[in-house]
Each structure stands twice: as C-alpha cells, then as structure tokens.
Amino acid sequence: MTNSYVQENWLREMHVDKYPSEILSLTLNEATFHNETVPLAAVNFFFGNNGTGKTTLARSLKTGMGVAWNPERQPDDYTLHLYDRTFVEDNLRSSSQLAGVFTLDEQNIQVEDQIAQASKELDEQRTRRNKAKEQRDEKNQSLTTLTEKTAGTCWDKSTDIRTRFPATQEGKKKSKQRFFDEVLSQQTAKEHDLEDVGKLYSVAFDVEARTYPRLAALRDEIPDSDLLGKAITSSADTEYAQFVKTLGALGWIEQGHAAYATEARDTCPYCAQKLPENFEEQLAASIDDSYRADVTALKAFASDYQAVTSALLETPKSHQLADLKPGLDLAEYDTQLELLRVTVEANLKTLDAKIQQPATIVTLEPVQPVVEKINRLIGQANTQIDQHNTVVNNQRSQQQTCIQQVWEHLAFDLDETVTAYRRDKATLESEIAALDKEKAAADQRVHELELDIENLTKQTVNTAQTMITINKLLHDSGFEGFKLREKPSTPNVYEVIRANGEIADRLSEGERNFIAFLYFYFHLQGSLTNTGEIKDKIVIIDDPVSSMDTGALFIVAALIRELVNITLNNWGPPTGTSGRDHIKQIFVLTHNAYFFKEATYNRVSYYKHVSYYLVRKHNNVSSVLTCVRNRHDAPSLQENYSPVANAYATLWQEYKEVSSSTTLLNVMRRILEHYFLQLCGHDGANLRTHILEDHRDQFITVNDDGSQDLTDLRQAESILAYINHEMTGLGDDTFYIEHAADSETCRRVFHSIFNLMGQEQHYNMMMQQTTDFNAPSKPVGAQQTTIPSTQEEATQ
Known part of the structure; x- marks a missing residue:
C-alpha cells in the first residue's frame, strides 16, 4: 500500500x-x-x-x-x-x-546557508531512512505472515499425529508457533513405523505399566528309532514257526498268549480250540533271541516317545497362560499346539500298531518342525515381552525416545513445507538485512548532519x-x-x-x-x-x-x-x-x-x-x-467560514437542538441579552417591566373553575430574572438558573416574549434558518430600536 x-x-x-x-x-x-x-x-x-x-x-x-x-x-x-x-x-x-x-x-548569512544546505540533506537522509524503515517493516510483516501461514499449514497437516501422541506435544498443544518452532529445530527428519511408535508410546507414557514373565520354550529333542522302518520277525525254522511267519502274526499271537494264556486254560483265545499239549514249547521255539531283543527295544522306544510327547502336550494354550502380557498375537501359537497334539496322538497310534505287529513297517509324522515353529513363535512373543519390560524398567528414557521419534517423523512428513519456508525466509531475511544496512547508513549520516547543525546553531545563538x-x-x-x-x-x-x-x-x-x-x-x-x-x-x-x-x-x-x-x-x-x-x-x-x-x-x-x-x-x-x-x-x-461570525446564529441552533431545561434557559438568556440588550438597546430592568408588568395578563391562563394558572408567568419571571445579571456578552461561561420547568413551557414563554416585543418575524426567521449561518437575514424593527440590517451585523 x-x-x-x-x-x-x-x-x-x-x-x-x-x-x-x-x-x-x-x-x-x-x-x-x-x-x-x-x-x-x-x-x-x-x-x-x-x-x-x-x-x-x-x-x-x-x-x-x-x-x-x-x-x-x-x-x-x-x-x-x-x-x-x-x-x-x-x-x-x-x-x-x-x-x-x-x-x-x-544569524550570519553564510552560517544560515550552511544550515539550510545541511537541513536539506538531513531531510533527504531522513526520507531515505524512513523509506528503508518502512520497506524493512513491510518485509518483516511479510516474514511474520509467511511464518504464521506456514505454521498454520504444518499444524493442519499434523493433526492426526498430534492427536495420536498428545503426551509428546507438551508445551505445543495450543500454540501453532511453538509447534512450528519445534519442527524447525529438528536435526533429523526420519520416517518411523507409527505402529511401533504407538506400541512404545502406549507403555512409555502409561503410569500403570508393569513387567510380564517370559514364555517357556518347548523341549525340541524328539526320540526316534530305525526299528519303525524294520520288519521285526523271528528266524526260527520249526514247522509252527514257519506257519506263524507265513501268517505274519507272531507278534499278534505272542501278545494274545501273554494276555489270555492264564484265563484261556489251554484253549486258544481266538478260536476256542484246544491247544496242543506242547504249545508252549512250539511257541517258544518260534521266537528267537533277536526278535525278542527288537521287540523289547521297540517297546522301550514307544515308552520314551510317549513320555516326551506327553510332556509337550501339557504345554498350555494362550488362554491357559497365567499373567500373559496383553496385546500378544498367539493365534498361530495355538494353531501349532493343536497341530502338535494331533500329530503326537497319530504317532502314538502308529507306534501301538507297530508293537502289535512288529513285522509291519511304519513312519511317524514329523514332530520336530512343529516344535521348532512353536518355539520360534514363543521367541517372538518373548521378544515383545522383553521390549515391553525394557520400556517399563526405563520408562523416563523411553519417553524421550518416543518423543524424539514422533518429532523426527513429523519433520519427515512436513519436510517439503519446511524446505519451502526456509527458502522464502532466507530471501526475506536477505532483503531485510540489506534494508537494515541502508537504514544504518542513513542513521549515521543523519547523526552526522545533526551534529553539524548543532555546531552551526551554537554559532548563531x-x-x-x-x-x-x-x-x-x-x-x-x-x-x-x-x-x-x-x-x-x-x-x-x-x-x-x-x-x-x-x-x-x-x-x-x-x-x-x-x-x-x-x-x-x-x-x-x-x-x-x-x-x-x-x-x-x-x-x-x-x-x-x-x-x-x-x-x-x-x-x-x-x-x-x-x-x-x-x-x-x-x-x-x-x-x-x-x-x-x-x-x-x-x-x-x-x-x-x-x-x-x-x-x-x-x-x-x-x-x-x-x-x-x-x-x-x-x-x-x-x-x-x-x-x-x-x-x-x-x-x-x-x-x-468563521464560527465567530455565526455565534448568534449558533445560539439559535442550540436552542432548536437542546433538550435539558437548565441548558435551554441559559441559551434563551444569552439570546435575549444579545438581541434585545446589546443590539436593540433595551435596558434589562425596563425589559422585565415591559414584559412582566405591562403584559402580565397574557401569561396567565384562567381555568374552568375560575382559578388562575400562573405557570407561564413564573417561567417568564425565571427567564427574565437573569437578564443583564452579568453583562459580559456571548463569550462567557454559562451559569445555572433555578426554577427550570419543562422545555416545552420554556419555549412557549420564550416565543411569547418575541411576540410581545414585536419581533415575531425575527423569531420566525431564526427558527427557519438552516446551518448556513452566513446567509443574509433582515429582522423587523421593533418600537424605536435600531435593528441590525443583516445577520452578519447582528453577530459582530
């Protein structure tokens, strides 16, 4: 502008x-x-x-x-x-x-010329200084506007993060400028995973946060045996041994015999036929030592396998864990535990079948990978628990870490806006510095010229x-x-x-x-x-x-x-x-x-x-x-136009506008004094006598009951009582009049005074006059008094 x-x-x-x-x-x-x-x-x-x-x-x-x-x-x-x-x-x-x-x-003419020349340059330097100051102030205002606008932009863009992490915004929650200053102060602009930051924030700023125990890992050494892939048979060559071998039922017969020999009493538990008297010898002759050793080893393996896997099956699922840290995702953990149970139970059935028929070849479902996967899931959970416990045990330092991560992320998100601001700010600051330099030079010259003029002035005193x-x-x-x-x-x-x-x-x-x-x-x-x-x-x-x-x-x-x-x-x-x-x-x-x-x-x-x-x-x-x-x-x-040339007309303007009875009486008194006493030449006492005595009846109203209403007479007496009280003219201060009736009565009596003095036309003229107080006017003469010919004469 x-x-x-x-x-x-x-x-x-x-x-x-x-x-x-x-x-x-x-x-x-x-x-x-x-x-x-x-x-x-x-x-x-x-x-x-x-x-x-x-x-x-x-x-x-x-x-x-x-x-x-x-x-x-x-x-x-x-x-x-x-x-x-x-x-x-x-x-x-x-x-x-x-x-x-x-x-x-x-003054000495030569010195005066020097002062004039120095004063002229002083004005020029002051103008130069003032212009530089004005332009600098405009640039400073532009810089202020730029800063405020950029701060507002950054404030709006960061609403989600500021709302999500309020505890990291202490001292900057209500001030856009303080928030923006903090963004500008960041040395590192770095993107962080807000999910991880959120987890850290939820613990670091939780006054009720506590530690949790780690999960126990599963035993990952699962027993194995090559007997599972071996057909366990006897090498005996008796007729009965060959028969049983042909049937492949040696294990079945042996188990049946062991289970039912006593109760069967020499009767076959399967076909209820009478057993031969030498059955025991034939059965014993059909089983050699190698077979017995393998079967014994197989049973031992099965027992060991069952013990180990039974312990694994006792591992609790997530809902069974006591004092579990909230927020852990253990769904896969539960899934793998169920898979472990199903696998172990199937393998135990397979082992049982193998024991029933040692000659069969079986394969167990792998348990080791499931156990290892479960342990990996437990390890991941323990990592989260350890991280949580570390934050809890170092909550104050972790709060600072969280605050730093949030502000680094904010700086990263706002980097484009901040970069543009720094560029524009640098341009404005460079221009301001140049104007400051110009102003300083002008200030220095102004100071020098002022000293010169001061010294020259001393010579002229x-x-x-x-x-x-x-x-x-x-x-x-x-x-x-x-x-x-x-x-x-x-x-x-x-x-x-x-x-x-x-x-x-x-x-x-x-x-x-x-x-x-x-x-x-x-x-x-x-x-x-x-x-x-x-x-x-x-x-x-x-x-x-x-x-x-x-x-x-x-x-x-x-x-x-x-x-x-x-x-x-x-x-x-x-x-x-x-x-x-x-x-x-x-x-x-x-x-x-x-x-x-x-x-x-x-x-x-x-x-x-x-x-x-x-x-x-x-x-x-x-x-x-x-x-x-x-x-x-x-x-x-x-x-x-001069207000003094219109003082009398101004009184009439006040008379038409004023509402206070006391002020109105003062205005009327000053009009009457100026017009009738100063201009028309009446004496104050004679004026009062002429109005109040010669025309007394005209101020009295007779009521219907014959009584007299003296209101107007008393008001006329009040107005005229102060006429010529202090003949000092229009310029004096007003003084108060007692017995001030309502303004309508005052104006009615005032009008009557002009009528009784033969000045009705003058009154009408002044009441109809506009604010153009210098317009000519010709009041009508009254009695033997000389009346001013124009309004301007009336106010001189």
Whole structure:
C-alpha cells in the first residue's frame, strides 16, 4: 500500500479535500468527548466557550491520545510545543526569573546557508531512512505472515499425529508457533513405523505399566528309532514257526498268549480250540533271541516317545497362560499346539500298531518342525515381552525416545513445507538485512548532519539580541514598567525589572501570561538549550490571552499570525517571515471572539491549508463542528467560514437542538441579552417591566373553575430574572438558573416574549434558518430600536 493511496483514502474517509499535514486527524474519547473524530489541516483555529472541551482537545494533541499521523511522517522527527496554563506555571514558577532563551535571530548569512544546505540533506537522509524503515517493516510483516501461514499449514497437516501422541506435544498443544518452532529445530527428519511408535508410546507414557514373565520354550529333542522302518520277525525254522511267519502274526499271537494264556486254560483265545499239549514249547521255539531283543527295544522306544510327547502336550494354550502380557498375537501359537497334539496322538497310534505287529513297517509324522515353529513363535512373543519390560524398567528414557521419534517423523512428513519456508525466509531475511544496512547508513549520516547543525546553531545563538527584542515587545505592548535583565553571574537566566530598578516580585495574571507567551514565542524561534534545536515543530496554543488587556491581546494575535505565516511557508512562497518553515502544523484554541478574529485575520480563504472549528457541548457531551460549507458561486466546491461570525446564529441552533431545561434557559438568556440588550438597546430592568408588568395578563391562563394558572408567568419571571445579571456578552461561561420547568413551557414563554416585543418575524426567521449561518437575514424593527440590517451585523 503506497503512502499516496493512504492519503487519498484518508481524504475520502474524512470527507474533506484539504492537503494532509503532519497530524491527519484526532479522535477524542476523553472527558465529555465520545468517539469524536476531527479532520485536521496545517493551520487549525478552534473557537468555543469555556468548559466545552478545548483544553481536553489541546492536551490530547500533546500526549498523542487519539492522534492519527500522516503515514509519510515520523513522529520522532518533531517536537510538540503546547502553550497552556501548565506551561505558564512550569516556566514562571517565580516571578523574579525567567529561564534562558536561545534564538536564531540575526544569524550570519553564510552560517544560515550552511544550515539550510545541511537541513536539506538531513531531510533527504531522513526520507531515505524512513523509506528503508518502512520497506524493512513491510518485509518483516511479510516474514511474520509467511511464518504464521506456514505454521498454520504444518499444524493442519499434523493433526492426526498430534492427536495420536498428545503426551509428546507438551508445551505445543495450543500454540501453532511453538509447534512450528519445534519442527524447525529438528536435526533429523526420519520416517518411523507409527505402529511401533504407538506400541512404545502406549507403555512409555502409561503410569500403570508393569513387567510380564517370559514364555517357556518347548523341549525340541524328539526320540526316534530305525526299528519303525524294520520288519521285526523271528528266524526260527520249526514247522509252527514257519506257519506263524507265513501268517505274519507272531507278534499278534505272542501278545494274545501273554494276555489270555492264564484265563484261556489251554484253549486258544481266538478260536476256542484246544491247544496242543506242547504249545508252549512250539511257541517258544518260534521266537528267537533277536526278535525278542527288537521287540523289547521297540517297546522301550514307544515308552520314551510317549513320555516326551506327553510332556509337550501339557504345554498350555494362550488362554491357559497365567499373567500373559496383553496385546500378544498367539493365534498361530495355538494353531501349532493343536497341530502338535494331533500329530503326537497319530504317532502314538502308529507306534501301538507297530508293537502289535512288529513285522509291519511304519513312519511317524514329523514332530520336530512343529516344535521348532512353536518355539520360534514363543521367541517372538518373548521378544515383545522383553521390549515391553525394557520400556517399563526405563520408562523416563523411553519417553524421550518416543518423543524424539514422533518429532523426527513429523519433520519427515512436513519436510517439503519446511524446505519451502526456509527458502522464502532466507530471501526475506536477505532483503531485510540489506534494508537494515541502508537504514544504518542513513542513521549515521543523519547523526552526522545533526551534529553539524548543532555546531552551526551554537554559532548563531545571541541571548543579548533576544533580551533586547523581548524588552522592545514589552514596551510596545504598553508594559513600560518592565524590562528583562540577565541575572548577574547566572547566564541565560533573566530577571523582570521594574521601572525603579527593583526586581519584580509580583506580577498580575495578565502580565505573567503575556511574558510567558513571549517566552514561548521565542522558544519556537530558537531553542531552550544551548545545544540547539534541530527538529521541526508542531505548535498548540490554548487560550493565550486570559486576563490580558486589549493592547497585549493585539500583540499576541500579531505574533500568532506570524507563526501561522511560518507554517504556511511549507505550502507556498514565503509570506514575509524570513522564509522560515520550521513550524509544520499549528493549532490555536480560544473562547475570546475578539482575539479569534485578530488571530485568524484574512485566513478564511486559505481553504486547502486552514480549517476553522466550533467546539460545542450539549447535554454534557462535547462535539467539534468543522466550519465548511458549499460556496455560493460554485456549489460543487467548499469553503471555510468563521464560527465567530455565526455565534448568534449558533445560539439559535442550540436552542432548536437542546433538550435539558437548565441548558435551554441559559441559551434563551444569552439570546435575549444579545438581541434585545446589546443590539436593540433595551435596558434589562425596563425589559422585565415591559414584559412582566405591562403584559402580565397574557401569561396567565384562567381555568374552568375560575382559578388562575400562573405557570407561564413564573417561567417568564425565571427567564427574565437573569437578564443583564452579568453583562459580559456571548463569550462567557454559562451559569445555572433555578426554577427550570419543562422545555416545552420554556419555549412557549420564550416565543411569547418575541411576540410581545414585536419581533415575531425575527423569531420566525431564526427558527427557519438552516446551518448556513452566513446567509443574509433582515429582522423587523421593533418600537424605536435600531435593528441590525443583516445577520452578519447582528453577530459582530
């Protein structure tokens, strides 16, 4: 946004087309002001009665409260000078001395040229510095915006992870910027398995986490025998042995005999036939020693196999395990245990069949791979248990590990966004550094030029000439009994000396105010310190002519006109004040109509650079009216008008707007005094007699029951009781009136007074008048009184 755009926007917002000066506007919210915004010009004249808020306005300008500066100006480049009652008290605490005054009067032309040349370069360097500062501030704002925007982007992209691992975000849960700073601080951007991180997080940050026992591994040594693949037979060659061998039933017969021989009692347990008497010999002869050995070995193997596998089958399934760590996936473990059971049971049946018929060849299902797989699953589970227990036993350090992994993963996820931010940030920082360097160079040059101007200024200080000038002004203003003299042995301190040579110890308020203003005036021309004044000035003058006589008032008004000329030198050719332009903006506030006219003489036409204002108060609320209207000769253009030239019409405007009875009575009293006493020449006592005695019956209403209603009469008495109470004119403060009836009754009685005095047409004219207070008007004459021919004459 360019400065020219800002100025144009300001002009549109304030509805004015004046040239913007140093302070563009003032928004008042102090005392009786309520959000009152006043557009300002280079030269500003304020008129208002005492108590309307002028002092509040002046002090707000001085303190900067509500002040809107021109964006092309730097407030630090100016000094604000306020003349008010406080200034008088601070600078004339003792009437016997006055602080030293240093001025630039009668400067050496060569030195003045040097100062002018240095001042011109100083302005250029300040402009260069301010421009660099403005551009740097814009770049800084861009950097701030970039950072905030990127932080917001990273915040939005990381929502899932931040929500999933909240304990790792301590101190950054509510602040996007702190979160972003932490992301930027990561040295490593690394992708982690979030499932693993989640497992670590669930234990590391679980205050109730504990350790769990490991699972026991299965015995993995399964017995084996080559007898399973061997047909175990007898080598005997008896007839019976050959018969049994042919049948392949030796084992079956042997087992049957062993099981049933006793109970069968020489009878075959299978066919119930009588056994031969030598059956035992034949059976024994059919079994040789080798067969017996193999069978015995086979049975021993079967017993050993059953013992080992029975132990394996006692391994508990997952639901049978005591104190099992939650979260382990043991479904496959259970599946393999079931497979082990089925395999072992099948093998035991196979072994039993082999024992029944040793001659058969059998093969056992492999158990070793199943056991090994189960042990691998147990090992995997134990690894998880060990990891869990390690985290529990080192919970604090594991929390840090988890936090680090989460932030490394965040840095990995946001790497593209962060990389773009670092690139753009580096570009902006480089530009900011260049602007800082340029500003520093301008600052250095400004400092050098200020020192040069300070040294040159010291050469132009002439306290003797200042004293002579002040004494001359005192003499010309009629204060012939006073002069200033430098205090002996105290440089730059002055004493006020009476005509008899004695030090003045008592000054009237008017004398004090006059001397203080002269002091203020020369302060503006030069400096109050012996180091010189190098900053441009903004001047605020609040009611400078309090208690002064007419001669002093005229001098002060003339000096203020000179200060106004100095201000206007900034906007056009010099106006006869040595071409000086060190005062950039001026504000003059007063309640004295005569002084206001003198100070503002011949400036109403300076529309672009000068503004007039009327400060008012209604119902204890102050407001400021900018005195601007459309020109009669060119309605599309505007012009200034003086509020003092419209004071009488303003009273009528207040009369039409005010609602408070007490305030309304004061306004009516001031209208009656000004019109009938000052302009028409009536005496206050005669006016009251004419109204209240000669026309008494016209204020009395007779009721239906014959009684008299004296309300209007009493109200007329209340209004006229204060007529000529204190003949001080329009500019005085108001005072309160007792017996204030309702506003409707007040206005009715007020209207009646004009009727009874033959001024009905004047009353109607003023009530119908618009805010164009300078429009001509011709009141009708009354009795033998001379009436002003125009409204403007009525207000002079």
